[in-house]
Amino acid sequence: MDNSIFIEVFGAVTGLIYVLLEIRQKRAMWIVGGISALTYILIFLNAGLIAATGLQLYYLAMSIYGWKNWGGSGNDKNDGEPTVSKMAGKIFITSILSSIAGYLLLSLVLDVYGRDPMPEVDSAIAVMSMLATWWVTRKYIENWFLWIIADGLAVYLYVSQELYATAALYFVYIIASVAGYLHWRKFA
Numbered sequence: 001m002d003n004s005i006f007i008e009v010f011g012a013v014t015g016l017i018y019v020l021l022e023i024r025q026k027r028a029m030w031i032v033g034g035i036s037a038l039t040y041i042l043i044f045l046n047a048g049l050i051a052a053t054g055l056q057l058y059y060l061a062m063s064i065y066g067w068k069n070w071g072g073s074g075n076d077k078n079d080g081e082p083t084v085s086k087m088a089g090k091i092f093i094t095s096i097l098s099s100i101a102g103y104l105l106l107s108l109v110l111d112v113y114g115r116d117p118m119p120e121v122d123s124a125i126a127v128m129s130m131l132a133t134w135w136v137t138r139k140y141i142e143n144w145f146l147w148i149i150a151d152g153l154a155v156y157l158y159v160s161q162e163l164y165a166t167a168a169l170y171f172v173y174i175i176a177s178v179a180g181y182l183h184w185r186k187f188a
Helices: 002-022 029-047 048-069 089-115 119-139 143-160 163-184
Strands: none
Touching: 002 163, 029 048, 029 143, 048 089, 048 119, 089 119, 119 143, 143 163
């Protein structure tokens, strides 16, 4: 039997643990997220999904940043972690405009220079996920809405690439994003 399925299942399990910890606002999510990112770097490189691979490198870096940012800052009521907040309109608009520019650039690069099987979809997922992750490090409640969209696209992409365990994980992520929003809403 091919070992890649075991690696993919391990990545899916660590990804699920990560999102469950995220919903509960547990700082340990960043450690599990780093492990998941390392696993998915291998999976996505093997599948030729360049933007998804780059996204995992970003997740790895954000795991370090998130761990540091969520560390006892003393400015909240949730066990030393920053409180959940709603994003200011200016931050939202700037974030979205920057992401659109990033998407256009990344999809062009992947389309022209890469061998990515679905460059536009892969780029959209990567850019939305990068933005949502940044919003998570800042504990902006709006991150959950962006995750729902990105995860829906990811299910489509990963099914098309026959990464079924990963597609199932991202389907669970959609459900978890709704649960995460409902849970975080209590703290906003």
